[in-house]
Amino acid sequence: MRRGILLIVPALLAGCAGRHNWLASAGAEAQRVEDLFWVLLIGAVLIWCLVIGAAVYAHRRQVDPSLETQARRFILWGGAVFPTVVVGALLVWGLVILRDITADEGDLTVRVDGERWWWRVIYETPEGDVVTANEIRLPVDRTAFFRLTADDVIHSFWVPALGGKMDMIPGRETTLALTPVATGNWGGLCAEYCGGAHALMRFDTIVMEQEAFDAWLAAQAAPAQVAEGDPGLEVFQAEGCGACHTIRGTEAQGPVGPDLTHLASREKLGAGLYDMTPETVARWITDTHAMKPDIDMPPYPDLQGDRLDRLVAFLMSLD
Numbered sequence: 001m002r003r004g005i006l007l008i009v010p011a012l013l014a015g016c017a018g019r020h021n022w023l024a025s026a027g028a029e030a031q032r033v034e035d036l037f038w039v040l041l042i043g044a045v046l047i048w049c050l051v052i053g054a055a056v057y058a059h060r061r062q063v064d065p066s067l068e069t070q071a072r073r074f075i076l077w078g079g080a081v082f083p084t085v086v087v088g089a090l091l092v093w094g095l096v097i098l099r100d101i102t103a104d105e106g107d108l109t110v111r112v113d114g115e116r117w118w119w120r121v122i123y124e125t126p127e128g129d130v131v132t133a134n135e136i137r138l139p140v141d142r143t144a145f146f147r148l149t150a151d152d153v154i155h156s157f158w159v160p161a162l163g164g165k166m167d168m169i170p171g172r173e174t175t176l177a178l179t180p181v182a183t184g185n186w187g188g189l190c191a192e193y194c195g196g197a198h199a200l201m202r203f204d205t206i207v208m209e210q211e212a213f214d215a216w217l218a219a220q221a222a223p224a225q226v227a228e229g230d231p232g233l234e235v236f237q238a239e240g241c242g243a244c245h246t247i248r249g250t251e252a253q254g255p256v257g258p259d260l261t262h263l264a265s266r267e268k269l270g271a272g273l274y275d276m277t278p279e280t281v282a283r284w285i286t287d288t289h290a291m292k293p294d295i296d297m298p299p300y301p302d303l304q305g306d307r308l309d310r311l312v313a314f315l316m317s318l319d
């Protein structure tokens with residue numbers, strides 16, 4: 001039994017470490033949730049000690065009928081008034097936090113659609129929507145207002161180090177505010193079971209200085225720089241990739257899969273799973289379901305040799 005506990009504790013603590021650490025408080029909203037957590041935890045421990053102490057005390061004392069009134073008063077105050085006040089105050093505190101973290105305005109607006117099993121990310125700018133996928137970049141010390149929805153099943157959007165989690169529901173829009181206070185790469189994930197590749201539905205949240213963010217967003221807004229007659233683009237079109245994927249600036253306008261216009265600018269491939277390298281991209285194309293089971297993209301095992309090399313070189317040029 002004790003060995004079991006010894007094994008479980010490090011496993012639980014491991015979940016708290018690193019870039020998914022919800023106690024890291026790299027965001028203003030995460031800090032508020034964390035404050036509430038510590039008050040709840042410490043308060044619960046104190047109240048538990050008080051109740052156990054009172055029970056032990058009562059057990060040891062002789063029954064004394066003359067103290068009946070005093071005992072009733074103790075039960076009334078300690079057992080009814082005190083919990084009502086404490087729970088009521090916590091409820092109000094929690095509701096205020098909930099109101100603030102679902103605030104409906106921010107310094108920038110990002111729409112995120114949960115797909116099976118990846119993230120469609122759309123930045124709303126005065127010049128129009130900027131579409132990307134599976135990687136979210138945010139400026140530090142600015143409040144990003146997220147408008148969340150889902151394509152066909154319920155997902156849950158969560159960047160533990162930055163703030164609370166929020167359901168993504170088909171046909172509805174939920175909102176969430178995140179105000180990162182530290183630069184870095186914070187992990188995000190789907191926090192609600194949504195089917196086959198749920199556990200492989202992740203994303204990076206890269207928090208940058210404002211200037212770097214502005215430059216990044218401007219680059220994402222631009223169409224892809226593709227040379228006329230690029231041999232890799234010819235493979236891309238011949239294999240029909242453009243039926244599902246969009247590469248702005250080319251004829252590929254497929255709305256089904258992730259936008260690939262600036263694919264190589266992303267750090268990860270497959271919704272937060274693999275480093276973006278020519279090797280992983282090649283394997284993703286030929287051995288798709290070994291890389292990520294259950295996804296809609298079909299594998300292209302017959303695409304090999306020179307044609308595969310040209311396609312991969314083309315995709316890696318989309319930065």
Ligand code: CUA
Pocket residue numbers: 114117154155156190191192193194195198199201
């Ligand atoms: Cu999407 Cu779980």
